[in-house]
Amino acid sequence: MSFALRFILREIRSSEVITLIIALIISVGTVTSISLFVDRLQLSFEQESANLLAADRVVRSDQPILESWKSHATEQGLEQAERTSFATMIFANDKLQLSQISAVSASYPLKGQFLVDDALFAQGNPSTIAPASGEIWLSSRLASLLAVKIGQMVEVGDAKLRVSKYLVLDPGSSTSAFAVSPRAVMNVTDLAATHVIIPGSRVRYSLLLAGDRDALQQYETWIEPQLKEGQRWQTPKQKGQSIGQTINKAESFLLLAGTLAVVLSGVAMALASARFVKRHLMQVAVLKTLGATPRILAKLFSLQLFILFVVGALGGLISGWFIQEGISSLLSSLMTTTLPEPSISKLWLGVATGFISLIAFCLPLMIRLIQISPLSVLQPSARVEKNALVIYVVGFVGLYGLMCLYTQGFMLPSIMTLAIAGVGLVVSILGWGMFKLGRWATSGATSGWQIGLASLYRRLTPNLFQLLVFTLIIMLGLILVGIKTSLVSDWQAQLPEDAPNHYLFNVQADQVAGINDISQRLNLSSSSWFPMVRGRITKVNEDLVETLYPEGTPEPELFEREMNLTWADHVGEGNQVVAGDFHDQGISLEQKTAAEAGIKMGDKLTISIGGLHYTLPVTSIRTVDWGSMRPNFYVIVPKQTLANYPANFVSSFFIKADQAQAFYQNMSRYPTVSILNVGDLLKQIQTIIAQLSQAIQLVLLCILAAGALVLIASIGSTLEERREEGALLRVLGAKASLVRQALIVEFGFLGLFSGVIAALGAEASLYGVQTFVFKSAVSWHPLLWVLGPLIGVILITSIGVFASRTVLKVPPMHLLRDF
Template sequence: MNFAWRFMRKEMRSTDVVTLLVALVIAIGTVTAISLFIDRLRLSFEQESASLLAADRVVRSDQVIPPSWRQKAESLKLSVAERASFSTMVFANDKLQLSQVSAVTNSYPLKGRFLIDSKLFGQGIKSSESPKPGFIWISSRLASLLGVTIGQKVEVGDKTLTVSKYLVLDPGASSSAFSISPRAMMNKADLAATNVIIPGSRVRYSLLVAGEASSLNALQAWLAPKLTDGQRWISPKQRGERIGETINRAESFLLLAGTLAVVLSGVAMALASSRYVKRHLMQVAVLKTLGATPKTLSRLFLLQLLFLFVIGAVLGLAFGWIVQNMIAALLSSLVTTALPEPELWKMWLGVATGLISLVTFCLPLMRRLIRISPLSVLQPSARVEQGSVMLYLIGFAGMYALMCLYTQGVMLPTIMVVAMVGIGLVVSVLGWVMFKFGRSVTAGATSGWQIGLAALYRRLVPNLFQLLVFTLIIMLGLVLVGIKTSLIADWQKQLPADAPNHYLFNVQANQIAPINQMSHTLKIASSSWYPMVRGRITQVNGEQVSKLYPDDKPEPELFERAMNLTWAEQVGEGNKVVAGDFAANGLSVEEKVAKEAGLKLGDKLTINIGGVFHTLPITSLRSVDWSSMRPNFYVIVPKSVLNDSPANYVSSYFVKPSQAQAFYHAMSTFPTVSILNVGDILKQIQSIIAQLSQAIQLVLVCILAAGGLVLLASVRSTLEERMEEGALLRVLGARGALVRQALIIEFACLGVFAGGIAAMGAEASLYGVQVYIFNSEPSWHPMLWLLGPGAGALLITAVGVFASRTVLKVPPMHLLRGI
């Protein structure tokens, strides 16, 4: 044990052992950081399972819940509370902000407690009391946007309320942890006075109940036959399952991204171990000559690996803890729930990652070192049997097992491995062509740049591997840069110069004329007015949607929720009929949602509009240009269907920056009208992307560091060859400047090639995001084509020249001694 410890202390001065240790720290730290942060998200939702609903059970409805349901719950001796959630404008200090508002009864919440505070952006104090009538709680973010503090007034529709607390956490909030709209909470007794709930408004009503399990079951049995489309009975288990599935998917995605850092770290370990083995051949031979048995040597090297693993695990876990705290801090302004401290036992995944990496990438090489006979080592011409392909296959088998462990399955890891193999083949072919071309133009090399280009092909396999590694890393970085800095800006640029940037909705028919007069006076361009009525498709060709899509089968978007319906006498701007007759007495459906739902011309849909059922055929399909930023609808119905249904109206406006203040001031005279500022939403999206990308950049930094280790270890694995070349050049009269120039050219060209291929991959990835996610016209990103090769050349040159700096100092005598 003492000898092994002294031996390890001596080896810690070796670059190879330090490389191996740093790679181990990166692998453990990356996985630990991801798993701990995801655990914090999971714990924030699971600390109080019942408080996810603020009750034991909730009935959720798109329509006002009948009073008889509350009466039945009370008759079963259940505690009852009510809640209505909706989006509306909140006014204060000549400012207005679209907010998510909840109106609750005095008994809310039945489970869990609020977190409220008197300080802006405070941590919150627990409270079980809801806002009193005449008062409102607003989130710190909403208070900042409106410029109000506690004690000041805000307007919600026609009702003026006093801010009494800052809302930190609503135990029954239905929004996700990451939310765009700022939140507010008021007493349900003030809701009617606001006049913001009008026919066609999108409101989610909830009846909350709590009590004995037998009473809850009795209420569920009584309600089951009465629940219609748009009404659901929800339990904490169902809510928790959905949250758990979302978090599990996020964890799988992030861990798969972190796998690249683990794989690269493992490769760096293998390369460093290979050089470690070469350096210890003579030492092992001497020990065997002195009587050391394979068992003794196995114990010695296993103890070294154990020491290395313990040190790497401690440092890696500490590194992971710091990184997950940094991620949580970066996302703190987006997370609406408090994140508890992670559970320490969750660190096992990082420890397992380090152990598997060490065993699969290092142990096979150590075994080969132990099995070498003294006689074969002492022969000058002897070579160690490497079996590199088999060693790397063992290593990547371990990595594949880790990916399966991360995702709890084999599908995603298999897809990722196949994709990496495909990318590797493409990069290898392109790299071979470029290296081959470099060799063809360097025949009879005499200058530094010719020697450097020739070296790319001479060390073909190591350079192709380095090319693949840095192509992947640079491509990930370029995609992140492209999304963060230009993608949304490109999408905005594609919008027409006068594309609407404000929507008005919840507008009554008698408000249209004065609003039109206002816009005419202010010279603000507007689109047509469209009536909106809420409706839900309940049957397709006589079959109930609930039977076509049971609970275990996801519904198409057209069926999963109530939607806004309208009527129009002619096809609107940005709409084009692709099949059927728009003027026929039937439904006109947007073609993409129709295709998703498997609908075609002639199919009959039954729509529930305010409790009245209408069955109509599909008589036309439309393509819709959603980027026109004008009001568009999935389904347009005949005017006769909506004649007897109360409707609110929607329109869009293009408001110039110089007109904004006058427009907002004029709209303050219509407090029940909601305004959606699309420009502000785009800014919020950009802010969210920027903060998320900063968090992802931490993982990317780990990947980049692992890639740098691969380059460092790869260069050092060929160090003897490079030293011989350097010595030979010096023997032939080359000066040190020529050797330095050759190294710089070799690594710079490798960086330029990697950056160029990465720019192609990043451009292709951004094309897919633009076309298939943003549904916009693809655009060119010249910045990426400059940034990729430039960053690649600087990065790889710096690391490569640093790793091979010994070559610049090698004397000609080095070559002569080897003869």
């Protein structure tokens, strides 16, 4: 142990050991920081969604909550609250208005907070206290429709309640997309006195729970087998599906970034390991001559690798922790809440990354070194690269396994592996051809340009390997740039700053013009108006739906309920026809819905509307961008089919904060119109997008650091040969400027070739990633074809000349003494 420590301490100043340690730190640190940060984002997402849910978990039921459910929650140490939601008429000042009422217990909400105010249409102040018994909070719109003020009484059934606050936001109010009537909140203790809930009433009972994750998990395991039809266990993730999709896309990107960092760090470790082994050939020979057995050497090098692993892993864990803390601090101004502390359990992934990297890239070379005989090592022709194919296969398998472990899947690693393999084949063929052409064109070289081009073929194998390494580094960087640009642009395109945040339902045809006038006066951005008529699909071709899906058999969504049908003269924004033609002679279906129901082009659907039946062919299939926040429909039917039925119209509007009061006041003239405000959900998604966009910028720095490390390690692997050549040229009378020019030309052409091939590989990889991973539209990236060659020439030439500076600065006699 002491010998191994002295040995490694003596070697710590060598560039190979430093590179190994730095590669380990970058690999472990990048993986650790990304894992911890994604974990914090997911916890934050759960917290934000829980705020909208008003609890960590909710049990929803069409029947009153059983006492045994409440008792078991108490036994698990969970906080509890109750909410009973129903629609009823509220009376005041000889006026009546249908409203959506939530009767809540005193402990409601468990998460999040109310926004209430004493002024109509105000921004609201936070409150975590529910209405007291005998009080009711009315939304500003409801209060305006009833012409009541704070302190006045309203009637809910047989109970008279005093208006004590104007309700701006109920944290659990968005649990139903159909709760679009003006809202009110009252105390659950007053519910019995209203007598509004009678047998047959449509009521939703909710038991809200909050507490420790393990306790919630145990409660979920206990209650789920007891849930019947009309009862549901709801989690924050289910609540925020739109946000969840955003998080999943972001996590895929960050996992890709981490995978690329692991690839780069692994390549750097492989290069440093090769140099480390080459430098220790003589030491191994001496140790074996003095009687050291392979077992002793194995123990010695194992201890060295262990020490390197401990130092690199600890450094990586510490740096990864501080990196994710730095990311979180920089993004704190964008956070709606403080990010939760990360889970310590996530540190294992970084440690596993370092361990597998070391085993895959260093151990095979160490084994080859131990197995070489003293005589073969002392021979100048000895090559530790014997059976190199086996070594590279082991390293490749380890790298692929590491990527699969990190991404928890095979798709992303497979795409990256195929891209790398393809690039390797292209590089080998094109590089050999270009280097051979350079040698032919520089026969009898005397200038720096000719010497530099001739050097490309003279060091054919090392330069082909460097060309591959440089190409991969640039390609990976271009992939990150391309994905970041397209991914963030895709998110922002789906949810721009002026994305609609209000829906208007139940609008009659004679009300559309008046609402449009309000929109124009307030300068509001709005989508088109769409008519809606309710209908149900009863037949597919000649088969009844009841026959296709007997009772008890799960039905596709297209058949299980009445659908909102609409007509349109043309395909709306966010819709794209992918099969057939969109016209007024048949039905247009959304693609995923049609696939789920097994419906194809030409199939005939029978639709029941108001007791009448219409049979129409499917003439087009559409994709729909549900994230556009505009009204969209599963089924579009011909206008003449719905022309004789009264239709309600729907549209979406973008309303700024300073326009909301005027809009609601004007809409008080239309008491039957239902308004759904989804602004809070949009703000949450947009906040997450902003957070992730900033996080991606910082993660890219880790990738660039790993890439720079590989560049330096790759150039270092051929540095000795370059120094020998430079020394020989200078001894023969060449000036330093000639040697410098030759280096610039050699590295410049390596960079140019690498950049062009990298742009090709990046474009191919982006096609695969966009198609199979992010499932987004494929786009062309002309910027990559400019950045690739430009970065290649500038970056590789700069780093190459800098890393080879000793060739120019050290006197020729000193260089010759080294050899």
